Amino acid sequence: MSVNQQKPIWIKQLPLAAGIGLLLLPLLLYARQHLLRPVRTNLEMTLFQGITYKRQARNTPRPYMLHIVSIDLTASGIGVLVTPGNSQAGDNTLDASKEIQARTTSEFVSEFKLQLAINAGYFFPFREHTPWDFYPRSGERVNVVGQAIANGSTYSGVQSGRPVLCFNSGNRAQIFDSGQCPTETVHAVAGSHIVLKRGVLSLSPESSRQDKPYSRVAVAIDRQGQKLWLIVIDGKQPLYSEGVTLGELSEIAQELGAFEALNLDGGGSATLVVANDSGVKVLNAPIHTKVPMRQRPVANHLGFFADF
Numbered sequence: 362m363s364v365n366q367q368k369p370i371w372i373k374q375l376p377l378a379a380g381i382g383l384l385l386l387p388l389l390l391y392a393r394q395h396l397l398r399p400v401r402t403n404l405e406m407t408l409f410q411g412i413t414y415k416r417q418a419r420n421t422p423r424p425y426m427l428h429i430v431s432i433d434l435t436a437s438g439i440g441v442l443v444t445p446g447n448s449q450a451g452d453n454t455l456d457a458s459k460e461i462q463a464r465t466t467s468e469f470v471s472e473f474k475l476q477l478a479i480n481a482g483y484f485f486p487f488r489e490h491t492p493w494d495f496y497p498r499s500g501e502r503v504n505v506v507g508q509a510i511a512n513g514s515t516y517s518g519v520q521s522g523r524p525v526l527c528f529n530s531g532n533r534a535q536i537f538d539s540g541q542c543p544t545e546t547v548h549a550v551a552g553s554h555i556v557l558k559r560g561v562l563s564l565s566p567e568s569s570r571q572d573k574p575y576s577r578v579a580v581a582i583d584r585q586g587q588k589l590w591l592i593v594i595d596g597k598q599p600l601y602s603e604g605v606t607l608g609e610l611s612e613i614a615q616e617l618g619a620f621e622a623l624n625l626d627g628g629g630s631a632t633l634v635v636a637n638d639s640g641v642k643v644l645n646a647p648i649h650t651k652v653p654m655r656q657r658p659v660a661n662h663l664g665f666f667a668d669f
Contacts, residue, residue, distance in 0.1 A: 394653040398601065398646040401426065408635060409476055409667035411436025414644065423574060426602040427613065428633050428645045430477065430591040434532040438668030441528045443481065443509065443548040444469055444661035446516025459502035460509075460516050463658035466632040467641050468499060475664040476637070479578055479591050480630045481550040482507055482517075484660030489629065492650040499658045507551025508540055509661055523551040526580050526623050526663075533586040536621045550625065550663050556611040557581065557622035564608050574604035576631040576648070580663070581619035590617050591663075593633045595646045598653060602646060629657045637669065 401418040408414050411433035419425050432439065446460050463484075470478045483506035489495045497503050507523030509516055519525075519541045527535050527542035527549045535543075538558075542549045555563050556579065564572075576596030582589055592613060596604025605613070607624060614622035629649040635642050649657035 394655070395601075397654045398598075399426065399644065401601065408637075409438075409669060411439050412477060412665070412667050414635075416644070422609075423603045424600055425574075425605055426595040426646065428591075428593040428595075429617070430633070432589040432591070432665060434534060434587050434589055436667075438666065439532060440666035441532055441548050442473055442475060442664045442666065443511040443550055444664075445511040446505075446509065446514065460504050461502065461660050462499075463497035463501050463503050463660060464499055464662070465656035465658050466634045466662055467643065467656060468658075469662045469664060470634050470636050470641055473664060474636075476635065476667040477591075478634050478662045478664035479593060479625070480632050480657075480659045481578075481625055481661045481663045482509060483523075483551070483553065483626045489650055492652055492655075495650055497658050501658070503660045505551070505660045508542060508549055509551065510542060510546050510549035511661075513547050517551075520551070523553065524555050524623055525549050525551045526582075534580075534582045534589050535586050536580075536582060536623050548663075550661060552579075552623040552625045554607060554624045555621065556607055556624050557614040557619055560615065560620055562608070562611045562615060564611055572606040572608060574606055574609075575627055576604050576629070577607075577610050577627040578625040578631045579610055579614060579622050580625065581614040581617060581622035583618070584620040590614070590619060590622075591633065592617075592622075593631055593645050594627075595631065595648070596627070597629070597648050597651070598646065625663075626659065630659050632656050632659075 404416040415429045417427040484503045505517035507520045508525045523540045527546040577594040579592040595602035632647045633645045649655040
């Protein structure tokens with residue numbers, strides 16, 4: 362009898378079992394990411410002084426998860442911060458011409474010790490082919506699309522067709538279709554569409570019909586510019602959250618009673634993060650490189666300081 366014939370059956374099957382295990386491991390890890398997403402239940406809570414959070418699981422006209430943060434910009438302790446630019450003067454590398462280093466929203470919150478943040482403006486270059494082949498990674502340099510101002514310093518210029526959200530030193534917020542902020546602006550981020558103008562839906566029926574459901578991030582303000590809403594809608598996740606159109610986003614902003622609203626970068630960039638004594642937590646379900654709960658490094662962010 363040969364040595365191989367003397368081995369127990371289970372030992373002979375070990376290589377097969379190991380091979381099956383290796384094949385199943387990515388699927389198990391992918392399934393685990395789904396379980397980390399916020400549950401599809403409604404939730405409302407106070408996060409900080411002057412800041413409240415609401416989560417809604419909606420099913421019409423399709424399943425989607427809506428996250429709304431309401432911020433009283435006049436409340437004690439509220440401060441605004443846009444990701445600062447960091448040009449590298451004297452750097453002769455190809456990356457020197459790019460305006461900012463990419464970070465995830467959680468990295469932004471941790472680095473600047475903020476209490477709350479969302480991703481903000483569009484940026485380039487960008488690619489997303491596979492979970493391991495994408496650009497940018499954290500620390501890699503990119504350019505912001507449209508005007509960007511942080512701490513009174515402009516690091517990305519005005520671009521036609523890119524409306525902008527501007528904050529002055531008193532935290533008053535304004536949205537400008539021209540894409541250019543007033544000279545006294547301290548912080549600013551640019552978006553793509555003004556989806557609500559003076560309380561009226563500003564997208565034509567034709568543009569709404571051509572639009573597709575998508576992950577969305579938007580900011581909305583009241584008439585006085587003293588109240589701000591952050592609106593985040595998860596997408597790209599069938600049966601869990603399939604996103605909304607720009608027209609539907611307009612209606613959501615109008616439901617809130619907003620005066621104006623601006624669409625920011627969405628898709629795999631859409632991320633809402635909060636930090637408290639328990640640490641940094643993602644409140645929505647971002648999906649970068651088709652992996653749920655994976656954050657995308659982006660160019661700039663809109664963050665807030667607040668009192669507990």
